[in-house]
Amino acid sequence: MTVTENRPDYKWVGTRPIRHDGYDKVVGKARFAADRNSPGQLHGAFLRSPHGHARILSVDTSAAEAMSGVKAVVTGADFPDLPIGHPERDTAVNLMARDVAMYVGHVVAAVAASTRAEAEAAAAAIEVEYELLPVVLSLDESIADGAPLANADNRTAFSGSDDPSNLATVTPLERGDVDAAFEAADVVVEREFDTAWVHQGYIEPHACVVDVGADGKAEVWASSQGHFRVRSQAAAVLGWDTARIKVIPAEIGGGFGGKTTIYLEPVAARLSEKSGRPVKIVMTRDEVLRATGPAPASKSRIRIAATNDGELTAIDGWIGYAVGCTGDMAGFVGAMSVASYKFPNLKMEFVGALTNTPRSAAYRAPSAPQAAFAIESVIDEIAQALDTDPIELRLKNAVVEGDLTSMGGPHPRIGFVECLEAIRDSEHYQSPVPDGAARGIGTGFWFNIGEQSSATVNLNEDGTATVITGSPDIGGSRASMALMAAEELGLDVHRITPVVADTESVGFTDVTEGSRATFATGMAVVNACRDLVGELKARAATIRGVEVDAVAWVDGAAVVDGHDPLPLADITAKAKSTGGPLTVTASLNAGGAGPSFAVHCCDVSVDEETGRVEVLRYTTAQDAGTAIHPSYVEGQMQGGTAQGIGWALNEEYVYADDGTMLNASFLDYRVPVASDLPMIETIIVEVPNPAHPYGVRGVGETGIVPPMGTIANAVSRASGVRLTSLPMSPPKVLAALDDR
Amino acid sequence: MSNDATRRSRTHVSCTVNGDQVDFLADDGTSLLDALRDELDLTGAKEGCGTGDCGACTILVDGRINCSCLMFAPEAEGCEIVTVEGIAEGDHLHPLQQTFLEGAALQCGVCTPGFLVSAKALLDENPDPTETEIRYALAGNLCRCTGYDKIVRSVQEAAVQLRGASR
Numbered sequence: 001m002t003v004t005e006n007r008p009d010y011k012w013v014g015t016r017p018i019r020h021d022g023y024d025k026v027v028g029k030a031r032f033a034a035d036r037n038s039p040g041q042l043h044g045a046f047l048r049s050p051h052g053h054a055r056i057l058s059v060d061t062s063a064a065e066a067m068s069g070v071k072a073v074v075t076g077a078d079f080p081d082l083p084i085g086h087p088e089r090d091t092a093v094n095l096m097a098r099d100v101a102m103y104v105g106h107v108v109a110a111v112a113a114s115t116r117a118e119a120e121a122a123a124a125a126i127e128v129e130y131e132l133l134p135v136v137l138s139l140d141e142s143i144a145d146g147a148p149l150a151n152a153d154n155r156t157a158f159s160g161s162d163d164p165s166n167l168a169t170v171t172p173l174e175r176g177d178v179d180a181a182f183e184a185a186d187v188v189v190e191r192e193f194d195t196a197w198v199h200q201g202y203i204e205p206h207a208c209v210v211d212v213g214a215d216g217k218a219e220v221w222a223s224s225q226g227h228f229r230v231r232s233q234a235a236a237v238l239g240w241d242t243a244r245i246k247v248i249p250a251e252i253g254g255g256f257g258g259k260t261t262i263y264l265e266p267v268a269a270r271l272s273e274k275s276g277r278p279v280k281i282v283m284t285r286d287e288v289l290r291a292t293g294p295a296p297a298s299k300s301r302i303r304i305a306a307t308n309d310g311e312l313t314a315i316d317g318w319i320g321y322a323v324g325c326t327g328d329m330a331g332f333v334g335a336m337s338v339a340s341y342k343f344p345n346l347k348m349e350f351v352g353a354l355t356n357t358p359r360s361a362a363y364r365a366p367s368a369p370q371a372a373f374a375i376e377s378v379i380d381e382i383a384q385a386l387d388t389d390p391i392e393l394r395l396k397n398a399v400v401e402g403d404l405t406s407m408g409g410p411h412p413r414i415g416f417v418e419c420l421e422a423i424r425d426s427e428h429y430q431s432p433v434p435d436g437a438a439r440g441i442g443t444g445f446w447f448n449i450g451e452q453s454s455a456t457v458n459l460n461e462d463g464t465a466t467v468i469t470g471s472p473d474i475g476g477s478r479a480s481m482a483l484m485a486a487e488e489l490g491l492d493v494h495r496i497t498p499v500v501a502d503t504e505s506v507g508f509t510d511v512t513e514g515s516r517a518t519f520a521t522g523m524a525v526v527n528a529c530r531d532l533v534g535e536l537k538a539r540a541a542t543i544r545g546v547e548v549d550a551v552a553w554v555d556g557a558a559v560v561d562g563h564d565p566l567p568l569a570d571i572t573a574k575a576k577s578t579g580g581p582l583t584v585t586a587s588l589n590a591g592g593a594g595p596s597f598a599v600h601c602c603d604v605s606v607d608e609e610t611g612r613v614e615v616l617r618y619t620t621a622q623d624a625g626t627a628i629h630p631s632y633v634e635g636q637m638q639g640g641t642a643q644g645i646g647w648a649l650n651e652e653y654v655y656a657d658d659g660t661m662l663n664a665s666f667l668d669y670r671v672p673v674a675s676d677l678p679m680i681e682t683i684i685v686e687v688p689n690p691a692h693p694y695g696v697r698g699v700g701e702t703g704i705v706p707p708m709g710t711i712a713n714a715v716s717r718a719s720g721v722r723l724t725s726l727p728m729s730p731p732k733v734l735a736a737l738d739d740r
Numbered sequence: 741m742s743n744d745a746t747r748r749s750r751t752h753v754s755c756t757v758n759g760d761q762v763d764f765l766a767d768d769g770t771s772l773l774d775a776l777r778d779e780l781d782l783t784g785a786k787e788g789c790g791t792g793d794c795g796a797c798t799i800l801v802d803g804r805i806n807c808s809c810l811m812f813a814p815e816a817e818g819c820e821i822v823t824v825e826g827i828a829e830g831d832h833l834h835p836l837q838q839t840f841l842e843g844a845a846l847q848c849g850v851c852t853p854g855f856l857v858s859a860k861a862l863l864d865e866n867p868d869p870t871e872t873e874i875r876y877a878l879a880g881n882l883c884r885c886t887g888y889d890k891i892v893r894s895v896q897e898a899a900v901q902l903r904g905a906s907r
Contacts, residue, residue, distance in 0.1 A: 029784075202850075666882060
């Protein structure tokens with residue numbers, strides 16, 4: 001169902017056509033990263049550190065190089081040593097260790113051989129001499145006084161200090177007078193929370209095929225959330241001009257933030273350069289879990305003050321993120337995410353701290369889920385203490401346009417209140433809680449980003465169109481681009497072919513992150529189409545022999561008083577005689593990204609004997625601004641929710657004391673399967689974003705923010721004990737029940 | 741060298757794939773999945789884990805679902821193999837393929853081939869499954885994009901269509 005403010009009556013926007021790339025994906029024709037082979041290709045494999053932290057004293061590749069089928073071996077010495085402070089130094093160091101291995105699974109060397117088995121055997125034959133260093137495995141260890149350094153190259157960002165530190169970022173926020181507010185409060189709730197490392201869990205492992213020719217040019221076939229970033233990162237890591245590298249975007253088999261950085265391509269490029277052959281590298285699932293992703297683990301302490309009439313007067317606290325082995329913005333971004341409630345008095349500190357675990361990567365609204373889990377839990381406890389409805393309490397304190405964000409600026413037009421009302425009024429919330437179950441409410445938002453995008457729209461001779469962008473389609477964005485173009489041009493959406501082009505065939509486009517593709521790239525498409533309509537009107541004026549001002553564009557045709565409408569196809573047919581091909585390119589750095597809020601409601605039961613939590617019913621309401629293709633908006637809401645349910649109930653990295661991950665498989669790192677989940681009901685709320693021509697906000701990330709708090713609140717109400725540690729797996733729930 | 745010895749042992753495999761008689765050579769250690777993908781260029785089935793945990797490589801072997809990553813290629817000798825490339829009938833999509841498209845049951849699409857094959861096996865066996873039966877039949881296939889909602893609904897819709905067609 002959809003709850004919509006007044007909006008224009010669109011013909012195509014808001015409809016649900018079959019996506020243009022769908023056919024290839026249901027018949028097995030779509031080519032993902034591992035689905036391409038090049039003639040004469042070699043296969044790459046890695047030697048990875050067995051140690052959580054160790055100085056690399058020597059690497060002897062001679063035995064490996066002499067083995068059957070081996071064509072090339074590379075180590076850290078084969079890459080330029082980017083200086084501390086270089087924006088891609090951490091990327092470079094992470095994909096090939098230089099002097100120090102910083103986590104179990106850190107790549108130390110790579111081999112290209114005729115077969116994968118040969119490459120793996122040769123990698124295993126490389127001899128490395130290590131000097132073991134202290135392993136920092138947790139946030140507490142990292143921030144302890146006198147802690148050993150997890151990465152001696154790290155400097156605390158924005159601190160101005162050049163001293164090595166385990167702190168990636170320290171971000172304080174303060175407004176009002178917190179001490180006075182707590183003094184005057186009627187109710188104060190304070191809790192500590194922790195969450196585990198979790199992985200994005202995309203089903204497609206990272207893979208690429210790279211072919212470096214004798215002319216020094218590289219063709220890269222890879223799946224990613226942004227092939228222009230693959231190009232720029234690979235160029236920096238290799239020390240090459242970007243013009244040497246062409247990146248062709250494979251279909252991407254899930255990313256969720258985890259494919260916004262690179263792990264393989266420069267290594268494959270160096271191996272290809274050395275061997276003179278194309279090199280294919282495909283990660284195993286074990287490698288994906290041990291050495292890509294994950295999202296930071298966290299610890300937090302949150303204290304909130306309220307009055308008896310339900311005003312939340314103050315929040316103070318601390319949220320720390322264990323970010324892995326390199327500098328990271330998780331703590332800083334976390335600070336931006338605490339902006340759902342007015343809180344006139346606020347004093348918080350956000351910290352990111354390094355650990356000898358894989359370099360963390362973005363995961364859908366990065367850093368917000370950990371913070372929302374803690375804050376939404378405390379707010380729920382305040383609602384219980386005040387014996388008030390959890391939605392009414394939130395409605396009373398929800399931010400609206402003009403209220404301050406955590407960073408100090410005002411919120412633009414947002415739909416938080418509308419989402420709260422949508423859940424409050426839903427059939428789910430209005431229905432009685434089932435016997436033996438309890439209901440939880442939680443909320444969350446993501447501010448979204450704009451960034452740079454390009455689009456080219458070509459009108460073909462017969463009046464069909466091609467819409468070319470540089471945003472990989474990670475969940476239906478081709479269809480969204482085509483729908484917006486259809487609306488602008490007045491053309492049937494199935495007469496438009498949306499294309500994701502390589503780095504040499506479309507203008508620069510930033511990575512698909514921050515829920516920006518339909519927002520920002522969509523805006524580039526709309527701008528290109530509007531310019532094209534201007535050109536179509538000019539051509540029609542020529543054909544009709546009138547001034548261009550006398551031409552209107554109505555429903556796919558040029559309309560001039562006193563003439564029959566001139567359909568688009570009649571104008572494209574005369575393109576040659578009226579000025580040549582009809583093609584427009586638009587590019588922009590999009591401002592005005594609209595925050596997307598969501599409110600979730602779930603019913604759970606808790607098995608008192610096993611500690612197992614069952615999610616019985618789940619409803620999500622989210623502000624999409626405008627849903628261009630509602631099915632794929634719902635899909636983002638449902639997918640984010642399912643990942644959040646996994647984060648809440650099951651998923652966690654389990655480490656041995658030496659930093660070895662003990663559950664590096666989909667059997668032991670258990671993401672939700674179909675039988676774990678109910679249907680996920682969706683309510684699309686549409687409070688248009690005034691900064692986008694169709695009101696789009698971007699919906700990809702917000703869905704993962706509310707589930708942990710929502711489920712924790714339901715479980716706590718069901719069990720009578722407050723759950724503060726994720727995941728709420730059966731052993732933890734059972735322990736909590738025993739402690740009642 | 742031992743590598744050479746292990747590498748050059750290749751077995752001739754003869755089977756049917758999507759109705760066609762095929763012959764190929766496979767190293768004894770090669771999975772059926774790799775043989776389908778690399779020898780026959782049928783890349784519809786994917787490797788998401790290589791350990792039988794994700795179902796992206798699901799195929800039908802003599803009518804039963806199998807993780808092709810867990811089968812050695814020579815085990816396919818004499819078998820009837822069906823992959824996602826073989827479930828459409830000529831230029832007519834299988835009802836499951838059509839309902840997946842109409843119901844937006846795929847986002848990234850990398851798990852879709854495995855789901856389609858598993859769902860086909862379910863509906864071949866049980867034309868009128870309950871939601872719970874669908875969820876358990878598909879529990880060996882991981883999807884990280886959709887939360888399964890639209891997949892389950894699309895299987896339900898395909899079941900309705902198939903029952904209508906067989907009446």
